[in-house]
Amino acid sequence: MPNATDRLSIVASAVSNDPRQAPARSRELGFSGLLFDAYGASLDIPDLSTTGRREFRNVLSAQDQQLVGLRWDTGPKGFGPGADVDQALSRLDRVMEAAAGLVAPLVTVDLGPLPEPPPAVKPKPRITPGVAGLILLPTSSDLAAVRKPEATSPSLPPPDPSFVSQVDGALTELGRRADRYGVTIAFRSELASFSAVERALKATACPWFGVELDPVSVLRDEWDVDEVFSRLGSFFRHVRARDALRGADRRTKPAIVGRGTVNWAELLSNLEAAGYAGWITVDPTDLPDRTAAAVAARRHISTQDI
Numbered sequence: 623m624p625n626a627t628d629r630l631s632i633v634a635s636a637v638s639n640d641p642r643q644a645p646a647r648s649r650e651l652g653f654s655g656l657l658f659d660a661y662g663a664s665l666d667i668p669d670l671s672t673t674g675r676r677e678f679r680n681v682l683s684a685q686d687q688q689l690v691g692l693r694w695d696t697g698p699k700g701f702g703p704g705a706d707v708d709q710a711l712s713r714l715d716r717v718m719e720a721a722a723g724l725v726a727p728l729v730t731v732d733l734g735p736l737p738e739p740p741p742a743v744k745p746k747p748r749i750t751p752g753v754a755g756l757i758l759l760p761t762s763s764d765l766a767a768v769r770k771p772e773a774t775s776p777s778l779p780p781p782d783p784s785f786v787s788q789v790d791g792a793l794t795e796l797g798r799r800a801d802r803y804g805v806t807i808a809f810r811s812e813l814a815s816f817s818a819v820e821r822a823l824k825a826t827a828c829p830w831f832g833v834e835l836d837p838v839s840v841l842r843d844e845w846d847v848d849e850v851f852s853r854l855g856s857f858f859r860h861v862r863a864r865d866a867l868r869g870a871d872r873r874t875k876p877a878i879v880g881r882g883t884v885n886w887a888e889l890l891s892n893l894e895a896a897g898y899a900g901w902i903t904v905d906p907t908d909l910p911d912r913t914a915a916a917v918a919a920r921r922h923i924s925t926q927d928i
Contacts, residue, residue, distance in 0.1 A: 628654060629654065629655075629899075629900065629901050629902055630652075630653055630654060630655075630901075630902055630903075630904065630920055630923060630924070631648075631653055631654060631655030631656055631657055631688070631690045631901045631902070631903045631904070632648055632651065632653045632655075632656060632657070632903060632904045632905075632906075632916055633656075633657050633659075633693075633903060633904070633905045633906075633907060634648070634656045634657065634658045634659070634662070635658075635659055635662060635663065635907060636904070636905065636906050636907050636912045636916060637651065637912070637913070637916065639662065639663040639664050640664060641658065641662070641664070641665050641678065641681070642681055644656055644658075645681055645682050645684070645685035645687040646685050648685070648687055649685045649686060649687060651913070651916055651917055651920065652917070652920050653687075653904070653916075653920065654686075654687065654688060655687055655688035655689065655690045655901060655903075656682070656687055656688075656689060656690060657690040657691055657692075657693055657730070657901070657903045658689070658691075658692055658693070659692070659693055659694075660692040660693065660694045660717040660720065660729075661694070667692060667717075667720050667724075668716040668717055668719065668720040670720070672723075675720070675723055675724055678724065679724060679725075689724055689725075689726040690726065690728060690860075690901045690903060691721060691726045691727070691728030691729055691730060691860070692717055692720065692721045692724075692726065692728075692729050692730075693729070693730040693731070694713070694714060694717045694729065694730070694731055694732075695731070695732040695734075696710050696714075696731065696732060696733055696734045697710070697734060698734060698735075698813075699734060699735070700733050700734020700735050700736065700789070700811075700813070701733065701734070701788060701789045701792035701793070702734065702735045702736075702785055702788065702789060703782075703784070703785060703788070705734075705788075707788065707791075707792045710792070711792060711795060711796060711799070714729075714731065714796065714799075715799050717729055718799060718800060718803045718805040718807075719803060721803070721805050722803040722804060722805055727803075727804055727805045727806055728805070728806050728807075728808065728859065728860060728901075729805055729806070729807050729808070730807075730808045730809075730810065730834045730860055730862075731807055731808070731809055731810070732809075732810050732811060732812060733809050733810070733811045733814070733819070733822070734811060734812075734813050734814075735811075735813045735814055736789060736811055736813075736814035736818040736819065736821070736822055737781035737782070737785050737786045737789060737818060737821065737822075738781055738814065738815060738817070738818045739780075739781065739817055739818065739821045740779075740780055741817075741844075786825075789822065790822070790825045790826060793822060793825070793826045793828070793831075794826055794828075796828075797826055797828030797830060797831060800828065800830035800831070801828075801830055804830075805830065806830055806831075806832060806859050807830060807831055807832070807859075808832045808833060808834035808858075808859040808860040809822070809823070809831065809832070809833055809834060810833070810834040810836055810839065810862070811839075812839070815843055815844060815845070816839070816840075816843050816845050816850055816853070816854060817844070817845065819833060819854070820853055820854060823854075823857060831857075832857045832858065832859030832860075833854050833857040833858055833859065834858075834859065834860045834861070834862055835850075835854075835858050835860070835861045835862065835893075836862040836864060837862075837863070837864060837865065837884040837889060838864045838865065838866045838874055838876075838884070840884075841866055841868045841872065841874050841883055841884065842868075842872045842874055843872075847885075847888065847889065847892065851892045851895075851896060855892070855896035855898075856896070858893070858896065858898050858900070859900055860900055860901060860903065861893065861898070861900065861901070861902040861903065862903055862905050863879055863902050863903060863904045863905060863919055863923060864876070864879070864905050864906075864908070865877045865878060865879040865880065865881065865882030865883070865884045865886075865919075866882045866883060866884070867882050867883055868882075868883040876908040876909055877909075878906075878909065878914075878915045878918045878919065879904065879906075879915070879918065879919035879922050879923065880918060880919070880922030880923075881918075886922060886923060886926050887926045890923070890926050902923065904916050904919040904920060904923075906919065
């Protein structure tokens with residue numbers, strides 16, 4: 623992985639809602655690029671004219687800032703039941719067209735709810751004669767415990783076929799449009815697991831699709847860091863730099879990068895081993911003092927020894 627400092631960017635709305643001021647603020651804070659919301663508080667980038675897009679890029683280049691890409695959220699229904707899939711695809715089509723026109727062929731997308739695949743059943747270890755020789759004879763208390771019925775967790779049913787069909791159909795169409803524009807889409811989901819994202823990727827098998835790695839999502843997920851990297855490491859197209867304190871039942875509380883539960887030295891080392899060469903975008907939008915959080919995040923990531 624290239625020097626992390628050279629590929630550090632920040633979410634534009636975290637430094638300013640004014641797209642004319644965000645590049646200067648980003649540079650002052652020591653970042654090299656900006657990830658913009660496609661539809662922001664003061665600017666809808668897909669609505670920019672050709673002249674407007676040229677001026678937008680000039681504002682960035684004047685501050686020696688790179689446009690990392692655009693981000694968009696499909697909303698609470700995503701492409702699932704009750705969603706207006708055609709409208710969502712239409713809006714995302716405009717986002718991809720704008721990204722291509724701005725020569726920033728990356729769009730990060732929160733897919734919303736996704737069909738959850740049934741959990742994989744892990745095989746029980748086989749007891750060999752050598753291991754059997756180490757087994758102790760049960761005591762009377764052990765036998766009593768065996769007689770008690772064990773609590774079993776109900777197995778999850780397979781996802782609703784109509785849900786699967788609708789999501790996969792929407793993603794297949796999205797893949798066709800991404801191919802037309804030559805735009806890479808990095809998926810994330812605040813409402814689904816990594817295994818659900820993996821299922822969606824494999825179902826569509828689109829070369830323009832990838833994953834946005836969010837360390838906070840890893841803290842909440844059943845998969846640990848090693849499994850996330852082993853299953854999805856080759857799909858990483860963008861990294862969202864956030865941190866959080868993890869509590870019971872995988873609950874999390876936003877924290878400044880380096881002051882939460884995420885092991886950043888391990889994460890960056892794994893990214894290097896996976897050959898990741900993309901941007902790491904600091905996203906302090908969940909924190910009260912975004913500027914201080916952004917500075918602390920940049921300093922912490924830049925000083926990690928990998």
